């Protein structure tokens with residue numbers, strides 16, 4: 001029966017679009033993430049590393065495929081018009097909430113809901129992501145970056161004038177976690193405080209280790225059914241009991257910290273101690289939760305239950321730092337590999353800060369500084385074009401419709417020609433996969449040098465406007481990333497400050513390797529909740545002025 005339904009689904013999809021083969025693993029489910037670095041192979045549809053290759057092979061920006069298990073028709077799109085259409089029709093193309101259910105273990109949240117529920121969550125969080133919030137993000141980033149540099153200076157002291165080697169991702173995860181926990185949640189800890197691993201009174205773990213342990217155990221948390229927790233507590237099953245209990249411990253530890261933040265903030269709100277600038281996100285969520293407690297009928301409006309408040313706190317802590325840290329790690333590696341581009345960022349930062357990076361947040365304002373760093377912003381955009389934290393997004397089709405796409409041919413040099421518009425019919429119940437990396441590697445929009453790191457692509461000139469619709473690192477339409485401006489503000493501030501203060505270069509063990517080998521090693525990644533760099537070591541040499 002299964003074989004027959006697979007055959008009839010793949011025959012049906014062949015009639016309407018270019019058929020690229022079966023999907024061995026359902027592409028938006030946990031097994032595809034766990035096995036993603038090995039299987040499917042890069043030449044097959046569904047591979048995380050496929051980029052634009054399958055589209056080029058079948059000469060179409062929209063490809064059909066069918067999941068082997070379940071015979072679900074799935075359309076893959078790497079087309080700017082097609083993706084704009086899909087993201088602009090949120091009632092027809094809805095999030096695959098089933099896939100996110102596993103992440104809703106604390107309760108419902110903004111990322112994992114759809115329809116009216118999603119609107120309610122978004123309404124609560126939205127007002128925090130305004131220009132006042134961005135100014136606060138800038139201020140907090142300046143503070144944290146200065147603390148980071150002080151820490152690097154201690155390491156430098158042991159090395160004399162020699163460059164130091166850092167694990168960029170390790171450091172940047174700390175930096176971005178501090179920024180989101182401060183700017184979003186009013187937890188104004190220092191980098192030094194966060195180095196301590198001793199649990200504070202009443203806690204199971206210190207804050208940072210609790211967040212990293214929870215992240216480290218996220219797949220176990222998602223994959224472990226409730227009954228296994230109970231069983232592993234009663235019977236000692238070798239390895240399984242240890243892993244399951246360790247996971248339970250990490251999530252309990254993090255929950256205690258989040259509840260602490262929430263109750264502290266609730267008390268501040270009641271006492272009227274929260275200023276306008278302070279952690280707007282948590283303030284809005286706590287106020288929505290208090291509105292809910294006062295009036296049960298408020299559920300349809302701007303309100304959040306206790307579970308939803310906790311779950312959103314977790315979601316924002318996670319979404320608000322891992323994505324940025326991974327993207328910044330790729331940016332730092334790219335700047336080490338491309339010294340000419342690094343030089344341009346340095347010159348821009350030097351012009352803004354001739355006497356060095358401001359050491360206090362009050363000496364540097366978001367409004368004044370951010371517009372003066374267009375090249376740094378372009379370099380970050382170009383980084384996440386090549387390395388988008390979220391590689392693909394699945395949408396379930398809720399009404400029969402037609403998606404715009406293109407057919408084309410390419411020559412050996414990678415030039416695209418014979419572009420023809422096509423309309424691809426899609427049926428209710430199918431899945432549409434927005435292929436971010438596929439779109440970002442599509443030469444129709446980015447030219448034959450699509451694989452090159454070239455920030456100039458993101459700078460408008462009199463005769464060129466960069467193709468907005470062909471860039472979806474933050475998704476698009478009403479369901480786009482709520483933290484886009486937050487991420488850009490923080491990242492531009494980190495990159496400009498880092499390059500202004502240090503010269504970044506490839507690590508010593510790769511200095512003699514050919515450029516392509518350096519690139520292969522320094523830019524390799526594995527699929528995870530977000531695209532995760534495998535190795536992020538770089539050398540830093542403090543600049544003399």
Ligand code: HEM
Pocket residue numbers: 110111122180184315316319320321323324327384388389390393472473474475479480481482483484486487
């Ligand atoms: C470079 C950094 C970032 C990238 C590339 C990124 C990318 C994305 C993408 C592609 C989505 C759509 C996901 C989906 O529909 O399932 C998204 C959604 C989201 N992002 Fe980001 N993000 C970044 C930083 C941030 C930051 C800093 C925050 C919070 C401060 C944040 C919070 C969220 C939230 C809450 C959503 C869900 C929005 C909704 O469904 O309405 N992100 N992000």
